[in-house]
Amino acid sequence: xxxxxxxxxxxxxxxxxxxxxxxxxxxxxxxxxxxxxxxxxxxxxxxxxxxxxxxxxxxxxxxxxxxxxxxxxxxxxxxxxxxxxxxxxxxxxxxxxxxxxxxxxxxxxxxxxxxxxxxxxxxxxxxxxxxxxxxxxxxxxxxxxxxxxxxxxxxxxxxxxxxxxxxxxxxxxxxxxxxxxxxxxxxxxxxxxxxxxxxxxxxxxxxxxxxxxxxxxxxxxxxxxxxxxxxxxxxxxxxxxxxxxxxxxxxxxxxxxxxxxxxxxxxxxxxxxxxxxxxxxxxxxxxxxxxxxxxxxxxxxxxxxxxxxxxxxxxxxxxxxxxxxxxxxxxxxxxxxxxxxxxxxxxxxxxxxxxxxxxxxxxxxxxxxxxxxxxxxxxxxxxxxxxxxxxxxxxxxxxxxxxxxxxxxxxxxxxxxxxxxxxxxxxxxxxxxxxxxxxxxxxxxxxxxxxxxxxxxxxxxxxxxxxxxxxxxxxxxxxxxxxxxxxxxxxxxxxxxxxxxxxxxxxxxxxxxxxxxxxxxxxxxxxxxxxxxxxxxxxxxxxxxxxxxxxxxxxxxxxxxxxxxxxxxxxxxxxxxxxxxxxxxxxxxxxxxxxxxxxxxxxxxxxxxxxxxxxxxxxxxxxxxxxxxxxxxxxxxxxxxxxxxxxxxxxxxxxxxxxxxxxxxxxxxxxxxxxxxxxxxxxxxxxxxxxxxxxxxxxxxxxxxxxxxxxxxxxxxxxxxxxxxxxxxxxxxxxxxxxxxxxxxxxxxxxxxxxxxxxxxxxxxxxxxxxxxxxxxxxxxxxxxxxxxxxxxxx
Ligand code: ARG
Ligand code: ZN
Numbered sequence: 001x002x003x004x005x006x007x008x009x010x011x012x013x014x015x016x017x018x019x020x021x022x023x024x025x026x027x028x029x030x031x032x033x034x035x036x037x038x039x040x041x042x043x044x045x046x047x048x049x050x051x052x053x054x055x056x057x058x059x060x061x062x063x064x065x066x067x068x069x070x071x072x073x074x075x076x077x078x079x080x081x082x083x084x085x086x087x088x089x090x091x092x093x094x095x096x097x098x099x100x101x102x103x104x105x106x107x108x109x110x111x112x113x114x115x116x117x118x119x120x121x122x123x124x125x126x127x128x129x130x131x132x133x134x135x136x137x138x139x140x141x142x143x144x145x146x147x148x149x150x151x152x153x154x155x156x157x158x159x160x161x162x163x164x165x166x167x168x169x170x171x172x173x174x175x176x177x178x179x180x181x182x183x184x185x186x187x188x189x190x191x192x193x194x195x196x197x198x199x200x201x202x203x204x205x206x207x208x209x210x211x212x213x214x215x216x217x218x219x220x221x222x223x224x225x226x227x228x229x230x231x232x233x234x235x236x237x238x239x240x241x242x243x244x245x246x247x248x249x250x251x252x253x254x255x256x257x258x259x260x261x262x263x264x265x266x267x268x269x270x271x272x273x274x275x276x277x278x279x280x281x282x283x284x285x286x287x288x289x290x291x292x293x294x295x296x297x298x299x300x301x302x303x304x305x306x307x308x309x310x311x312x313x314x315x316x317x318x319x320x321x322x323x324x325x326x327x328x329x330x331x332x333x334x335x336x337x338x339x340x341x342x343x344x345x346x347x348x349x350x351x352x353x354x355x356x357x358x359x360x361x362x363x364x365x366x367x368x369x370x371x372x373x374x375x376x377x378x379x380x381x382x383x384x385x386x387x388x389x390x391x392x393x394x395x396x397x398x399x400x401x402x403x404x405x406x407x408x409x410x411x412x413x414x415x416x417x418x419x420x421x422x423x424x425x426x427x428x429x430x431x432x433x434x435x436x437x438x439x440x441x442x443x444x445x446x447x448x449x450x451x452x453x454x455x456x457x458x459x460x461x462x463x464x465x466x467x468x469x470x471x472x473x474x475x476x477x478x479x480x481x482x483x484x485x486x487x488x489x490x491x492x493x494x495x496x497x498x499x500x501x502x503x504x505x506x507x508x509x510x511x512x513x514x515x516x517x518x519x520x521x522x523x524x525x526x527x528x529x530x531x532x533x534x535x536x537x538x539x540x541x542x543x544x545x546x547x548x549x550x551x552x553x554x555x556x557x558x559x560x561x562x563x564x565x566x567x568x569x570x571x572x573x574x575x576x577x578x579x580x581x582x583x584x585x586x587x588x589x590x591x592x593x594x595x596x597x598x599x600x601x602x603x604x605x606x607x608x609x610x611x612x613x614x615x616x617x618x619x620x621x622x623x624x625x626x627x628x629x630x631x632x633x634x635x636x637x638x639x640x641x642x643x644x645x646x647x648x649x650x651x652x653x654x655x656x657x658x659x660x661x662x663x664x665x666x667x668x669x670x671x672x673x674x675x676x677x678x679x680x681x682x683x684x685x686x687x688x689x690x691x692x693x694x695x696x697x698x699x700x701x702x703x704x705x706x707x708x709x710x711x712x713x714x715x716x717x718x719x720x721x722x723x724x725x726x727x728x729x730x731x732x733x734x735x736x737x738x739x740x741x742x743x744x745x746x747x748x749x750x751x752x753x754x755x756x757x758x759x760x761x762x763x764x765x766x767x768x769x770x771x772x773x774x775x776x777x778x779x780x781x782x783x784x785x786x787x788x789x790x791x792x793x794x795x
Contacts, residue, residue: 051113053093059106060086066104073099131225136218136427138420139210141257142176142250145217149181149246156224158186159237165319168250169311171267171275176250178315181220184241185227191238197441197473198325200401201434202245202316203332205279205391207252207263208416211408211426212332216246218427219434236435239442239473239532243323249279249312262416266312268304270297277304280331281387282313283394286345292386303389316391320399327441329395329403330434335415336407337373339363339433340380342396344405345388347381354448355402358537359440363404363433365544370429373409380405404437406430436539443534444475445526450506456550459739460513460774467499467507469526472534477505481527484509485541489519489548494541497776499524513774514551516739517644521546552737556642556747559634559734562600563607568632571607577625578718581725586611588728593617593656599693599730606730608654609716617659622725626717633676634734636700636710639749641794645738647706649683650697653714654728658689665720668727672700676709683712686727693730700734710734741794742772745786751794759786 057074061067061083071081074091081087090113091099099106110116135148153160161182167175180202187193201219203212223242226233247253251267265276274297281293284307288295293303308314320326341356342349349356360377367375376383380390384407392403409418409426418426448468457463465484469477482499499507507526514520523540527533539545561567563585571583587604590596591613598606607629610620638645649672657666667687671680681703684696700706716727743751746758762770763783772782772789 051090051117054113055091055093055096055108056088056110056113057091057096057099057106057108058086058088059099059104060084061104066102069102070099070104133424136214136221136423139214139423142247142254145213145246146179148217149179149220152181152221152224156227159183159227160220160224163243165245166315167311168315169266169268171251171269172255174251174254176254178245178248178250178312180243180245182241182243183220183223183237185234185238193241195474196239196241196325197327198241198243198323199328199330199434199438199441200243200245200320200323200326200395201330201332202248202391204246204253205248205312205331206333207249207256207265208261209332209334209408210256210416211334211418211423213246213253214423215408215427215430216244216332218423219431220244220246222427222431232435236438236442240438241325242438243326245316248316251312252276264300265302266310268310270302272297274298274302277302277310279310279312280333280391281389282308282310283317283389283391284308285389285394285397286343287389289345289386289388292345292381292388301387307389313391317394320395320401326395326399326401328437329392329401330437331391331403331405332408332430333405334408334418335410335412336384337375337409337411338384338405338407339367339375339377340383340392340405340407341377342379342393342403344380344384344390344393345386347379347386349379350396355440355446356404359402359404359437362436362440362537362539362542362545365542366432366436366539367429370432371425373425373429374411375406375433406433440538442473443538444471444473444528444530444532445469445477445534446472447524447526447534447536453547454549456552457514459516459551459554462513462768462771462774462776463511465509465511467509467524467526467536468505469507469534470505474528474530475526475532475534476529477501478527478529479503481525481529481533482507482509483525484511484522485525486511486520486522488515489521494521494523496525499526510776512776513771517551517553519548519550521548523547553644553739554747555735555737556639556740556749557733557735558636558639558647559631559732561732562603563598563605563730563732564600564603569607570628570630570632573628573630573713576627578622578627578716579624581609581620581622581716581718582627583607583609583629583714583716584611588654589613591617593621593659593724593726595654595693595728598728599652599654603730606654606728607714608728609726618724621660622716622718622727624718626715626719628713628715629729630677630713631711631732633709633711635708636706636734637708638736638738639740641741641744641751642736642749643739643741645736647700647734647736648697649700649712649732649734650695651712651732652693652695652730653686654693654726654730655686656689656691656726657687657723660722660724662720662722663724664689665723666718666725668717668725669715671713671715672698672703673711673713674704674707674709677711677713680713693728695731742786742789743793751790756790759790 059070061070067083073095074089077088077090153162164177164179167177184193201216203216227237249266256263265278268277278301281301281303287307294301364375364377392405395401395403409422450466479501483496484499485494485496487494499509501507523546524536525533537545585605586608588594588608588611609622612620614620636647655668667685669685670683672683673680683698714729718725745755766778770778770782772785
């Protein structure tokens with residue numbers, strides 16, 4: 001192997017004194033000496049010279065000597081150089097290795113230029129193979145759309161066929177055949193077309209929404225064209241079939257071309273001088289609601305005299321009903337840039353919203369990625385407005401077909417009169433959205449999670465997640481083909497582990513413990529026996545299509561008291577003036593205002609305002625004033641080595657003030673002090689009468705700064721006359737939640753020899769706690785990791 005630079009080097013970056021002729025200028029690449037022995041090179045791009053492994057590096061020479069070193073190592077790619085200036089160089093792998101040893105500051109901009117060249121060659125070839133898209137530079141009347149569809153069928157005879165769903169009613173005297181185009185990969189004996197699930201798209205129920213038939217036609221066109229060159233389209237078309245009807249309201253569409261550009265409805269003669277039924281209010285599912293449709297003939301949302309009164313909706317209904325392989329449906333409209341899932345007729349979502357919850361954000365993201373156009377995704381009724389008797393409500397509500405309305409461009413500037421130069425961009429972005437939906441329909445399985453997905457999980461604790469894969473499209477589970485992928489949200493590559501299969505559709509994924517408070521990203525994958533895979537989320541690991549979860553820190557108690565022993569609380573404070581029912585540590589006796597037991601388990605004692613039940617509920621309760629329970633001073637500073645920690649106060653409390661003749665007269669302030677009781681800040685003012693122990697947790701920093709002299713007090717009182725007040729406190733804790741020092745194996749707040757002993761014991765017992773590196777096995781690497789952490793110690 002030669003270490004010399006490729007010969008094309010100099011022609012890539014031509015440097016002249018003071019001037020810089022940019023890369024890829026005419027001539028430079030077409031030079032005959034670069035043409036490969038095969039005579040070149042697709043599209044005149046030389047392919048015989050490879051830049052495999054050559055990097056583009058930005059380096060800054062600090063001295064003239066360093067600059068000379070750099071110049072000798074590689075080819076300058078910047079227009080200007082000099083000491084102290086960042087300069088780009090193209091470096092061979094060997095030069096890059098040498099540069100690393102010099103210590104000259106640099107960053108690698110691209111590790112392998114050949115990947116760029118390869119992508120450029122592919123893109124040029126792809127573009128050159130494309131037919132002229134000029135037809136999509138303008139809108140077309142019905143007859144031209146039909147001619148175009150016929151041409152597509154003639155051009156792609158093995159993939160496209162036309163179908164018709166019958167004729168329109170002829171309200172203006174002419175009946176039109178309602179035509180569609182079916183698009184799928186070629187029918188083969190191994191992969192019969194008749195086995196493929198279908199997606200049904202219709203457009204132009206509303207006559208004036210011209211971008212919708214244009215987009216539907218564009219999608220058909222591009223699927224057909226890209227099959228030959230785009231692996232993703234090919235994989236999709238080999239597993240699903242698209243059924244596309246660009247003009248669902250042909251009579252209305254013709255009318256917008258001949259007479260009235262902004263006509264919306266069909267052309268029914270309503271017999272009262274008005275014309276037209278809103279076809280998208282005429283479908284039978286929840287037809288006839290006045291919220292979202294109109295009974296008035298002259299209204300733009302006139303729903304018709306009965307559900308499916310219109311020939312157009314009848315034709316579409318009968319076609320869908322006769323096509324049991326249809327799994328998904330999109331009804332294209334304009335305008336608004338919206339992706340609307342059910343329901344339209346009501347606010348809210350259907351009982352099984354899982355497909356929509358999964359698809360809405362992924363379709364939105366795919367559309368966004370193409371031209372950075374924001375489409376809003378959500379349930380139709382709440383995202384846009386109520387509309388009853390719509391097509392997608394019927395396809396989903398009546399037929400179980402996942403149904404959407406997509407409102408195409410724009411977001412409300414030119415509206416229905418969208419300039420024709422937006423047809424292709426609108427088509428491209430929606431093709432991307434449709435691909436995502438198609439791939440969802442095509443995937444062999446769908447996923448469900450019997451226990452849900454965890455909301456958050458504790459640091460360093462492995463999580464088991466049950467994953468059920470059910471057939472979606474000819475999927476037979478490969479028992480060893482289930483994997484879970486995960487990585488820290490901060491980056492890195494996904495690692496995966498096999499999910500354990502139970503033989504009947506259910507996998508168990510185990511995600512090992514993660515670094516403390518480091519959110520993770522994850523997704524699932526199940527393979528079918530024929531080598532396809534399904535993922536959850538379906539587009540994973542595309543950005544935005546992975547699951548992500550926060551990991552919570554671990555808790556460490558700084559003070560914990562179950563009141564079974566005396567931990568230094570003060571039960572009486574100067575100024576307390578209650579004459580009965582003062583705080584004591586005791587075992588409560590039940591009456592209408594008191595519990596039968598303390599809160600702790602095990603345990604019997606709590607702090608209480610006199611535990612005795614007495615003969616009537618008013619005996620031994622608080623009377624005539626205040627009684628105060630005050631904690632000892634607590635060191636509420638984070639423990640040694642505990643980082644990112646938050647300090648919390650938590651307690652179980654009992655409060656009763658709804659018995660007796662004057663209920664609800666009193667409250668119990670709970671207060672916190674960070675200065676040993678000199679001043680107090682309210683934590684809560686209790687007035688609930690739950691007749692139950694209730695656990696409350698507060699983050700200290702929301703109230704006061706946690707200090708080494710934190711105190712909490714409970715001010716129970718009977719200020720009104722005649723009311724019965726009882727209060728209790730149990731299981732009082734101050735704890736830190738954060739990231740413990742890893743060397744503090746036993747979580748006692750210090751790292752010492754006992755951590756070593758405890759780890760060694762857990763390791764010997766192969767206890768899961770000894771899985772120190774969180775990889776789900778206890779092995780020598782855990783031992784090494786622990787020793788390393790122990791050597792580091794805690795701050
Ligand atoms: N613009 C469409 C129409 O009025 C939208 C209907 C879809 N759903 C909805 N909830 N608005 O027919
Ligand atoms: Zn519409």
